[in-house]
Amino acid sequence: MHLLVCGGTGCKSSASDTIxxxxxxxxxxxxxxxxxQVIMTGCFGFCEQGPVVKVMPDNTFYVRVTPGxxxxxxxxxxxxxxxxxxxxxxxxxxxxxxxxxxxxGFYRKQIRVALxxxxxxxxxxxxxxxxxxxxxxxxxxxxxxxxxxAIDIIKKSGLRGRGGGGFPTGIKWxxxxxxxxxxxxxxxxxxxxxxxxxxxxxVLEGDPHSVIEAMAICGYCIGASKGLVYIRxxxxxxxxxxxxxxxxxxxxxxxxxxxxxxxxxxDISLRYGAGAFVCGEETALIHSMEGHRGEPTVKPPFPAxxxxxxxxxxxxxxxxYANVPVIFNKGADWFASIGTEKSKGTKVFALAxxxxxxxxxxxxxxxxxxxxxFEIGGGIKNNKEFKAVQTGGPSGGCLTSKHxxxxxxxxxxxxxxSMMGSGGMIxxxxxxxxxxxxxxxxxxxxxxxxxxxxxxxxxxxRLKEILDKIIKGDGTMEDIDRLRNLSSVIKDSSLCGxxxxxxxxxxxxxxxxxxxxxxxxxxxxxxxxxxxxxMIYKVIPENCVGCTACARNCPxxxxxxxxxxxxxxxxxxxxxxxxxxxxxxxxxxxxx
Amino acid sequence: MSSIKVELKQCExxxxxxxxxxxxxxxxxxxxxxxxxxxxxxxxxxxxxxEIALELxxxxxxxxxxxxxxxxxxxxxxxxxxxSICTGTACYVRGAEKVLDEFxxxxxxxxxxxxxxxxFSLSCLRCVGACGLAPVVMIGEKVYGRVSPDGVKDILNExx
Ligand SMILES: Cc1cc2nc3c(=O)[nH]c(=O)nc-3n(C[C@H](O)[C@H](O)[C@H](O)COP(=O)(O)O)c2cc1C
Ligand code: FES
Numbered sequence: 001m002h003l004l005v006c007g008g009t010g011c012k013s014s015a016s017d018t019i020x021x022x023x024x025x026x027x028x029x030x031x032x033x034x035x036x037q038v039i040m041t042g043c044f045g046f047c048e049q050g051p052v053v054k055v056m057p058d059n060t061f062y063v064r065v066t067p068g069x070x071x072x073x074x075x076x077x078x079x080x081x082x083x084x085x086x087x088x089x090x091x092x093x094x095x096x097x098x099x100x101x102x103x104x105g106f107y108r109k110q111i112r113v114a115l116x117x118x119x120x121x122x123x124x125x126x127x128x129x130x131x132x133x134x135x136x137x138x139x140x141x142x143x144x145x146x147x148x149x150a151i152d153i154i155k156k157s158g159l160r161g162r163g164g165g166g167f168p169t170g171i172k173w174x175x176x177x178x179x180x181x182x183x184x185x186x187x188x189x190x191x192x193x194x195x196x197x198x199x200x201x202x203v204l205e206g207d208p209h210s211v212i213e214a215m216a217i218c219g220y221c222i223g224a225s226k227g228l229v230y231i232r233x234x235x236x237x238x239x240x241x242x243x244x245x246x247x248x249x250x251x252x253x254x255x256x257x258x259x260x261x262x263x264x265x266x267d268i269s270l271r272y273g274a275g276a277f278v279c280g281e282e283t284a285l286i287h288s289m290e291g292h293r294g295e296p297t298v299k300p301p302f303p304a305x306x307x308x309x310x311x312x313x314x315x316x317x318x319x320x321y322a323n324v325p326v327i328f329n330k331g332a333d334w335f336a337s338i339g340t341e342k343s344k345g346t347k348v349f350a351l352a353x354x355x356x357x358x359x360x361x362x363x364x365x366x367x368x369x370x371x372x373x374f375e376i377g378g379g380i381k382n383n384k385e386f387k388a389v390q391t392g393g394p395s396g397g398c399l400t401s402k403h404x405x406x407x408x409x410x411x412x413x414x415x416x417x418s419m420m421g422s423g424g425m426i427x428x429x430x431x432x433x434x435x436x437x438x439x440x441x442x443x444x445x446x447x448x449x450x451x452x453x454x455x456x457x458x459x460x461x462r463l464k465e466i467l468d469k470i471i472k473g474d475g476t477m478e479d480i481d482r483l484r485n486l487s488s489v490i491k492d493s494s495l496c497g498x499x500x501x502x503x504x505x506x507x508x509x510x511x512x513x514x515x516x517x518x519x520x521x522x523x524x525x526x527x528x529x530x531x532x533x534x535m536i537y538k539v540i541p542e543n544c545v546g547c548t549a550c551a552r553n554c555p556x557x558x559x560x561x562x563x564x565x566x567x568x569x570x571x572x573x574x575x576x577x578x579x580x581x582x583x584x585x586x587x588x589x590x591x592x
Numbered sequence: 593m594s595s596i597k598v599e600l601k602q603c604e605x606x607x608x609x610x611x612x613x614x615x616x617x618x619x620x621x622x623x624x625x626x627x628x629x630x631x632x633x634x635x636x637x638x639x640x641x642x643e644i645a646l647e648l649x650x651x652x653x654x655x656x657x658x659x660x661x662x663x664x665x666x667x668x669x670x671x672x673x674x675x676s677i678c679t680g681t682a683c684y685v686r687g688a689e690k691v692l693d694e695f696x697x698x699x700x701x702x703x704x705x706x707x708x709x710x711x712f713s714l715s716c717l718r719c720v721g722a723c724g725l726a727p728v729v730m731i732g733e734k735v736y737g738r739v740s741p742d743g744v745k746d747i748l749n750e751x752x
Contacts, residue, residue: 010722013735047724196681198721233627233664234720272627274662275717291622293661352682352723359724390681426681440684444718450661 001036001078002056006119008043008205009198009237011051015067016040019051022070027078036078042206044119045360046106049089054101054119061101062087092356092378106357109376111338113346114162114322115362118206123241126248129209135254137328138213138220142262147177147221154221154324156332158344163189163280163317164395164421164497166343166410169324172314176304177222179312184224186215186266187308187315189285190231190238193277194393195444197424199348200318202360204231204238207322208245212268214324216255218314219266227268228308230285234275242270277394277448278498282307282315284450295452296496317422319348339365343409347420353390353427354381363408370404373427384429388512392421394441394448395501397508398434417508419501433530434513435520439467441505449498456499459490463506472533475521483510529591532576536592541566543588550580550589598637605643607632612647619648622658626665635669671706671713673751678728680719687740688727692716694741695729698748711751 005011005020023038044052049063053073060083062073069087076082088097089104101107112118121128129135141150155170176184188211192200204211215227231239246268249255257265271289278284279294286308288294307313323345327335336344343365349372352358356378363372369389373379380386388398397418399406406412410420428437442464451457463486466479487503494500510517519525526534539550546564551557558574561567569580569589581589600608611628615621625644630636636659645652659665677683677692696702699712706713722728725737729747736747 009720009735010724010737013722013725013728013737047722050724193718195679195718196683196723197719198723201721234717272624273664274623274627275664276662277718288623291620291658293657350723352726353685358682358726393681424681426685428685432685437685440681 003036003038004041004054004056004119005038006042006044006050006052007040007123008047008050008202010043010047012237014051016051018067019053019065019070022067023053023074026070026074030074030079032074032078039122040124041121042118042123043202043360044101045110045115045202045362046101046104046357047360048356048358059101060099061089061104063089105378106359106361106376109367109371110362111346111364112362113326113335113338114203114210114319114348115206115360116326117210118202118360121207123206123208124244126209126245126252129207133329134209134325135213135252137325138216138254139260140328141217141220142260142264147223150217150328151177151221153327153332157327157335158332158339158342159320159323159327159335160343160410161317162319162323162347162422164392164419166420169316169320172304172316173218173221175302176312176314179305181312183226183309183311184222185308185311185313186218186222186224186227187282187285187289187303187313188215188227188229188318188321189280189282189315190229190235190318191273191280191285192232192235192318192422193280193448194422194424196352196426197350197393197422199350199360199423201235201238203318203322203348204235205241208238208242209249210325211242211318211321212245212249212255214321215268216259216266217324217328218316218321220264222312222314224312224314225265225267227266228271228289229268230271230273230279230289232273232275234273239270239272246270276450277444278450278496281496281498284496285315286313293450295450296498298495319423340407340409342411347408347423349423349425351377351425351427353425354384354429354432355379355427356381365409366407368405368407369399372408372425373404377427380427380429384431386427387430387432388428388434388437390418390426390428390437390505391424392419392501392504393424394444395419395497395504396421396424397504398428398437398512399508400512417511418504431528431530433526433528434509434516435467435470435526436528436530438505438509439464439471442467442502445498445502449502453493453495453499455490455493456495456502459486459494460499460502462486463490463503467506470517470520471526471531473520473524473531475517477521480510480517480521535576536571537569537574537576537580538590538592539567539569540588540590543586545586545588547585549583549585553579553583555579598639600639600643604633604640608640608643609647612644617648619650622648622650622655623662626655626659630665635666637667668704669706669710670715672711673731674713674715676715676717676720676730678718678720678722678726678730679716680723680726682719682723683727686726690741691727691729691739691744694744698744712748 027033053062053065151174159169160166276294279288281296284294284296303313346362348362445460449456544566551559558570641655645655729736729739
């Protein structure tokens with residue numbers, strides 16, 4: 001029997017470490033430690049319900065487990081063979097407990113390719129990876145295929161880059177293989193800068209060997225003997241697991257000199273990011289790895305020709321690599337049978353925001369937004385109204401209810417005014433103000449613009465200032481035109497992808513939520529009630545009993561009134577802190 | 593970026609030398625050197641940067657340029673308990689701003705500052721990868737999930 005405990009960042013923050021310790025202690029206490037193994041795995045995906053504990057082989061899926069539940073879990077399930085009903089997932093509609101994850105709405109529509117091992121194996125044990133066909137793809141490539149044949153398999157599979165751009169991976173490898181050089185490099189982009197996305201982190205935490213194996217295969221294909229992983233310093237757990245995995249692969253002779261008795265040598269080292277979004281862009285990433293400021297440079301030359309240390313370099317995303325070994329194991333045709341005509345395979349998304357089932361999901365390309373949000377995601381939190389879903393992070397756009405039936409793939413998302421991006425998907429409800437959302441992303445790009453080119457450095461600042469003005473209630477109709485004009489200039493004239501896509505959140509909210517902009521500009525109102533400057537606090541005279549609680553608690557003395565008399569808020573002094581509403585026991589204060 | 597003056601002791605200079613040597617004094621390893629140095633000193637005052645420049649045989653301007661480019665590096669010491677509020681998108685839509693305001697109010701400092709007694713410092717970061725627990729706050733290595741403005745006081749009380 002096996003007990004799988006989720007060791008992803010989310011569940012670890014909710015004490016899954018202690019759960020593992022308690023389980024081990026409790027099993028030992030019952031002299032069961034030889035019969036039941038406790039394994040800490042990577043992310044199961046269902047973060048909303050974490051910490052998750054799965055009992056194998058009977059596939060029982062316990063949710064929201066706490067260290068205090070361990071005793072009962074062992075006594076009931078392990079010893080007496082009875083499921084602990086109160087820890088099972090409850091079907092939100094029927095209120096029935098569900099014990100097998102296969103029958104949960106969250107998992108039913110998912111197909112796990114890149115995440116195939118996450119939540120199944122102990123990422124710190126190479127044997128478990130090998131037991132699930134690990135490193136057989138590398139063995140096959142080295143033993144049976146020429147580099148060109150291996151590249152052809154990737155080309156045939158139709159795999160496209162999962163880091164955002166969607167460039168065909170096989171073609172990238174082929175291009176790089178054609179350049180002659182004494183040294184070439186394989187780089188893994190694990191910078192994952194999109195705020196609110198955690199796909200790459202989960203792959204590295206849950207299945208680091210799949211990335212290592214794929215990088216070695218890539219090295220064989222293009223003729224490189226050195227691999228580098230550029231990983232954010234903010235991901236200590238992923239770094240730790242990756243280090244362990246590299247060391248184990250070296251010990252097993254799967255990295256190093258003459259791998260598996262072939263003439264092919266390959267090794268991997270780590271480079272750390274230091275908190276700069278633009279370093280996710282491949283040329284900036286390369287400069288950062290060389291020890292410089294992470295500023296992008298003009299392409300061409302592409303990294304395929306002149307990358308790290310001016311040598312031919314392949315840069316691929318973590319998830320792109322995670323797909324590679326399966327393609328060799330199950331065949332290019334199998335992979336190409338999943339997905340849509342131009343986008344093959346699956347895509348991992350980090351579903352977050354105002355959605356019931358926050359988590360990591362993997363669906364075939366072509367799944368509709370509706371399926372993702374309402375079936376897998378379980379709909380909007382607190383039965384609120386769905387308003388928009390943001391994909392592609394700061395480079396992407398907002399999609400609305402009219403896009404719900406759009407099948408998700410690279411080209412459809414771009415046609416709808418957003419983009420795939422790396423896989424962040426943030427769901428918003430009726431309480432979110434779309435103007436404030438656009439401003440939020442601009443705030444991000446202003447912060448992260450490296451400053452090298454002026455359209456991006458100055459232009460994004462101006463965009464943000466205009467949005468600030470609108471949010472404060474000082475906007476005019478000309479400002480809206482200005483937003484559009486400036487956006488198109490920034491898009492056309494910025495040096496790198498950061499600037500070229502920075503106006504997207506503004507443009508897509510202008511396209512889809514013009515009414516909200518108009519409400520801010522013309523009526524000086526925020527329909528979602530989120531923009532502070534546009535709120536007005538008012539006393540409802542009928543409800544006010546004159547208890548003076550509000551006046552006593554107002555930090556700026558904006559409220560006046562005698563005892564037992566109706567009070568009055570001076571809006572010119574009010575700072576809209578909300579202290580009065582909190583104190584009023586008679587619902588006598590409202591926000592307009 | 594403001595900074596404070598420090599005087600390096602001989603042992604500290606030796607430590608910097610040792611860090612640089614562990615990367616073979618390779619200028620290309622500058623970022624790794626800075627990571628290690630910040631890990632040791634807690635921050636990167638100008639004097640440490642000068643010493644690193646000397647060791648790696650590059651200009652101080654180059655080191656300073658890199659330090660100020662990356663938000664991970666800081667030239668100011670952090671508090672004993674560094675507080676980081678996640679302002680990634682998932683946390684933002686679930687109310688991170690209000691949580692941040694509450695921290696600012698209680699501690700009476702702005703983002704980037706340290707309290708006078710040196711106990712707490714406040715900063716923002718973008719996504720710690722625990723979006724399921726949004727809004728998320730980190731104090732030191734510890735992650736707090738589903739934080740509400742009302743819960744801020746209790747969290748701070750754990751450190752008093
Ligand atoms: C501003 C900006 C940020 C980016 N951030 C990332 C990132 O965090 N992770 C990533 O894999 N790719 C990122 N990219 C895309 C990379 O430049 C590059 O296209 C990608 O790593 C190539 O790998 P792929 O073909 O496997 O997707 C970013 C691009 C831009 C313009
Ligand atoms: S956005 Fe806060 S943890 Fe991801």
